[in-house]
Structures are given as structure tokens and as C-alpha cells.
Amino acid sequence: MRPLGIRATTLVVLVYLGAVLAVLQGFVGSELPITFGASLISHLAGMAAGYGAAIMLILMSRSPWLERDLGAHRLARWHAWTGPLVILLSVLHAVAAVVAWAKASSNHLVAAMRDVLNLPGLLTATVGTVILVLIGFSSLRMVRRHFSYERWHFLHLLTYLAVGFGFAHQLAGPDLAGRRWLQIAWALLYTYAFALVLRWRVVQPLFQLWRHRLRVEQVRQEAPDVMSVLMSGQHLDELRAEPGQFFRWRFLTQETWRSAYPFSLSAPPTRNLLRITIKARGDGTRRLFAIPRGTLVFAEGPYGALTRRRRRRPRVLLIAGGVGITPMRTLFEEIGLPGKDVTLVYRASKEQDLVLKHELDEIAERSGARVVYLVGPSSDARNDMSAHALNRIVGDLSDHDVYLCGSPRLASRVRDSLMDSGFPRHHLHEERFTF
Amino acid sequence: MSDAALDYGRRIPRIARLSVAVSPSLIRWTLRLVTVLLFGAATALGVNVGMNAPEISPTSVVQQDGVATPDL
Numbered sequence: 001m002r003p004l005g006i007r008a009t010t011l012v013v014l015v016y017l018g019a020v021l022a023v024l025q026g027f028v029g030s031e032l033p034i035t036f037g038a039s040l041i042s043h044l045a046g047m048a049a050g051y052g053a054a055i056m057l058i059l060m061s062r063s064p065w066l067e068r069d070l071g072a073h074r075l076a077r078w079h080a081w082t083g084p085l086v087i088l089l090s091v092l093h094a095v096a097a098v099v100a101w102a103k104a105s106s107n108h109l110v111a112a113m114r115d116v117l118n119l120p121g122l123l124t125a126t127v128g129t130v131i132l133v134l135i136g137f138s139s140l141r142m143v144r145r146h147f148s149y150e151r152w153h154f155l156h157l158l159t160y161l162a163v164g165f166g167f168a169h170q171l172a173g174p175d176l177a178g179r180r181w182l183q184i185a186w187a188l189l190y191t192y193a194f195a196l197v198l199r200w201r202v203v204q205p206l207f208q209l210w211r212h213r214l215r216v217e218q219v220r221q222e223a224p225d226v227m228s229v230l231m232s233g234q235h236l237d238e239l240r241a242e243p244g245q246f247f248r249w250r251f252l253t254q255e256t257w258r259s260a261y262p263f264s265l266s267a268p269p270t271r272n273l274l275r276i277t278i279k280a281r282g283d284g285t286r287r288l289f290a291i292p293r294g295t296l297v298f299a300e301g302p303y304g305a306l307t308r309r310r311r312r313r314p315r316v317l318l319i320a321g322g323v324g325i326t327p328m329r330t331l332f333e334e335i336g337l338p339g340k341d342v343t344l345v346y347r348a349s350k351e352q353d354l355v356l357k358h359e360l361d362e363i364a365e366r367s368g369a370r371v372v373y374l375v376g377p378s379s380d381a382r383n384d385m386s387a388h389a390l391n392r393i394v395g396d397l398s399d400h401d402v403y404l405c406g407s408p409r410l411a412s413r414v415r416d417s418l419m420d421s422g423f424p425r426h427h428l429h430e431e432r433f434t435f
Numbered sequence: 436m437s438d439a440a441l442d443y444g445r446r447i448p449r450i451a452r453l454s455v456a457v458s459p460s461l462i463r464w465t466l467r468l469v470t471v472l473l474f475g476a477a478t479a480l481g482v483n484v485g486m487n488a489p490e491i492s493p494t495s496v497v498q499q500d501g502v503a504t505p506d507l
Contacts, residue, residue, distance in 0.1 A: 119493040171484070177492035184485030188478065195477035199470055207466065238459050 008069040015055055018189075022051035025175050025182065038103065042096035043175055049089035050170040050186075053163045054193045056082045061196035062204075062248075062300060071305045072246075073431055087136040090129045090166070121169040128165030131158050150259040150284045160197070163190075205250075205300045212236055214274070214297040216251070219289065225280040226323060226355050227289050231297055232272055239302060241269040242309075243330030244403070246431070247301030249276065251291050259284055260300060264405075264431075266326035266356065268334050277355060279323035306403060306431040308335050313401045313427060315341040317394050319385070319414055321406025322348055322355075327431065328405055329356050332363055332371075339368030343394050347374045347385060347410060385414050387421035397423060404430040 026040075026047040059066070059079050066075060102112035117123050138147055138155050147155075167190055170176065176183050208214070214233040222228050241247075248260040261284075266277035280286040306327055316335055320328040325346055332344050344364075348354045354373060364371045372393055374383040391397045402418065404411055411430060418428055 121493070172489040172492055174492040177488070178490045180486070180488075183488040184482055187485035187488065188481035191477040191481035191484070192474070195473050199473050203469060203473070204466075211462065235459070238462070 005069055007065075011066075011069070018055075019048065019051055022047045028175070038096045038100040042093050042100055045089045045093035045096060046170075046173060047175055049086050049093055050166065051189075052082055052086040052089060053166065054189045056086055057160075057163060057193040058196055061193070062200040062303070063196050064200070067303050068305065072303045083139070084136055087132045090132055094126065094129055121172055124165040125169035128162040131162035131165070135159055135162070148282055148284055149261075153259050160194075201300065205298050208239070208300075209296065209298050212239070212299075214299055216291050216293055216295040216297060217273070218293065219291060222277060222355050223352055226277060227280075228266060228275055228277045228356075229288070229291065231274045231276075233274070234272065236269060236274060237271045239269070241265060241274070241302040242307045243268050243334040244306040244308070244327045244431075245302040245304045246327070247274075247276075247299045247303065250298040250300075251288060252296040252298055253291060255287050256284070256291065257298075260298075261285065261288070262303075264304070264327035264330075265302075266329050268330050277323065277326045277329075279355075304431050306331075306405070306429055310403075310429045311335070311337075311401045313399050315394070315400045316343070317390065317397070317400045317402045318342070318344040319390070319402060319404045319406065320344065320346050321410035322353060324405035324407065324410075325355050325360075326405075328403065329359060331403060332360065332369065333367075339364075339370075342367070342369040344369065344371045345374060345385070345390065345393060346371065347383065347406065349375070349377065351375055385410070386417040387423060388417075390414075390418075391421075397421075400427070402428045404428060 023044055026044040056079060059075050059082065070078075098109060098113050098116055101107075101116050102109050105112060105115065107115070117126060135155055135158060137143055138152055144152060171183055171186060176186055212233040212235060214231050214236075216229060217232040218230040220228045220230070243265065246262050246264040248262050250257060250260045261278075263276040263278055265274060267273075267275040278285055278288055280289065304327075308331065314337075316331075316337060318328045318331055318335075328344060328346075332342065335342055344360065346354065346360065354375065357373075360371050363369065374385070376383055378385075387397065390402075394400055397418075402423070404414055406414070415428065415430070419425065
């Protein structure tokens, strides 16, 4: 993964500084003398959870500044650990608050909980916390697999509601109440977070829908369970989409409009055409195979920094697994290097799983680049994808940038092997998508 | 593909064709203006909400009523 730039580092420092200030305010808001107990825990956890919830919204606002400077993968990774952290802190805050109340009022926990819920703004905040807990529960790996992506995604969107429910309580909490400037700063943190979400997750896609009028032009089968969707539109060059990037696509039919799917462009974008290639992973993606011609497409993007601009070394090794070939296919054609300096290693378990093979062969023939297919079981020594094997394929990995896109298992195997061999992390570029 | 694109162009309603005439630079500036207005509204809303936020926490109200002093 590439190191953070100056702007991104500044942003990260500011976020941490904000977290420290929010937690310190939890101490300031506590009554003197400060003693460690349920009350203090409630103050600290509450402030940290409130701050974390706003940061979580900002991270997932799809702002191009964040996507460009931090990368979609890093943002998703941070979201993956700030999300559970915010939920845990919210629950800790609620439990500690009830315990502190029970202790202060010399009452039992159930009566204390009833008292707390009767306070202004506390019922909605509790509903918000319950929603967050449900979202967190649905995201656990063992539970997640029982949900379709569409249901899980819809449930995830309730985060906005949950965060909104907690806002009034935060502003009226003892750590902020009566401290006018802090209340204004806190309110601005939230209104800016929601403004970012509105700007980039609603206004921008709506604008793109109007400006580009993207519609499905053709759906074509590429392999069993793999389809390419060709879309036509206007002024698509204004999107400034680059090979290797992806969009979040929402196909506006009655069955599919609820879900946005992240798919990479599988052909270099032109002024009026975009193409993606999809593998059926569940009922939702399978439904996309039946999209009629002319369907309007709501596209958010382009996102992702897996582009040729990342390249720093004179040669490139592209590694793809399965349908992970899509961004690699575009980079293979448009990486901007002489063919002899470009190698594509494409791994699939069966010959028929090699997607877009005829296009890859054609590009290789035209440019003089090399494409190596590794087909069959991974136990076969010929399909070894260790750093040692890759080094053997390209001659010398030390003058290569490596671009990687494949299944989580394949990606982690290749990444671990490269890192173990001492390959510099910032010369490995990858994009990981999670459904 | 060009035939299909032309055919597609014919199917675009007249109101949609307006977008063809708008210059990219005008579009960019309009979007910038939208961003500025959106964040201006967010600033006004944030300041307003912050200014009108409660001065006393509900727990303090309870405290004044002498029911409990839990300091939450």
C-alpha cells in the first residue's frame, strides 16, 4: 500500500487530535473530584462514540479528496474498525450511564434504566444505539453470510438514521451542555459530515445521471456466470475515469435499484461508452444479468487509485485472479509502457473461468506484452504464486511495480509472500472489494 | 456502435438534450457553487443548532429537582 501523502497525513493527525480533545472533554464534563467509575466511563465512552460516529460518516462520504488521498481500500479498512469501535463505545456508554444512575439514585438497574429512558432525547438515542448494534451484528462474518448483499446494504444505510437519533442527546449531554462554543463546534462536525454525504453520495450521482444519461446498451455473456454490461452515455470523458478505477453502479429497474455494486471498468472508457464485467455471486448480481437494454444507470465514481499514476518503477507486473481481471484488463492495455515491460499473470481454477481471454491475447499480440495463464488447482506447482515463482516469471521483481486484484484468499497469499520476500509495500498496489 | 449511439441520441427527450449544449466549464463552476451553497447551509444550520442547544443537561434538571445527582 502506498504511504500517506502530506495532505492525508495532516488529515489523520487532525482526526486523532479531535479524538483526544473529545475524550478530554469527557474528563472536563465529569464532576470534581474525578474518580474512576461508571460515571467517568460513561462520559469518556459517550464523547468518543459521538466523535467516532461523525468521523465514520466522513470516511464513507465518498468525497473524492478522501478517495484520492487515502484510497478507497484504506477508507474501507478504517471504516471496518471504526464501525465496531463506535458501536462498542455506544453500548459501553449506555451501560455505564445506567449503572452510574442506579448507584447515584440507590435504585436497581431496571428502575434506573426506566428513569434514564424517560429523560429528554434518551429514548431516540437508545433506539439509535439499538440500530447500530443490529447493524454491527449483521456485519459479523458468521451472520453476514446469511444475508443477501442487498438486505445487508439496506440495513447498513440505517446508520444515518441511528447517528441522527443520537445527535440531540449528544448536544444536550453534560459534557457539552452550557458550553456554547463546544456545542456549535459539535453541531458543525455533524452538519459538515452530513453535507459531505449529501454532496458526494446524492448530489453527484444525480448530477451524473442527468449529465451523462448512462444507459445499458448491451449485456453479453463472457463465461459461465460472467457477463459484460456495455453502457452508453454522453460526455463520459468529463468523468475523467481512468483504467483500473471503479464505480458504484445502481441499475434503475424495479428489482435492482436498491443496491449499488462496486465494479471496475473492464475496458478503457471512451467518450460515450463504459463497460463493466460482472460475476454472479448471489441472487442480486444474478438479477443484473437480466437488465433490459435502455435501463438508466446511477453511477457513483470514479473511485480507486489502482491506476497507472501509481507506477514508480520501469516495469509492471499485473496479477489477477478470476473476475479480478477487470481492472487489470484495462491497465494491461493502457499502462503506458512498452509491451516488453508489462507482464500479466492471470490465475483461474478452470479454463472456462478465464474471462476476456481473447481480448488479453489480442492486446498481448498487438503490444508485445506478456500474458501468463495459471490454470488448474493451486496444489499444482505450476500454479505457484509465491514471490519466488513470480520472480521467476518476470526475471527480476525488484524493478517492477505489482498491481494485484483477485479473491481475498489469492490476494492475501500473494501479498504475504511478497512482503515476506522483502518486496516494498509501496510498490504493491491493490484494490479490494467487499460485498 | 455508432449506429446504436445515434439511435440512442434520437431517443433522448428534448429536455435532456439541453445537457448537450452546456459547456463543461459552466458545469464545473455550477457544481462548485452547489458545494459552496451546501456547506454554507451546513454552516448556518450547525451554528444555529449549536446556539439553540440546551444550556442545561437533562440530568442537571433532575439534579435541581433534587431527585438524584447521577452526573451522566
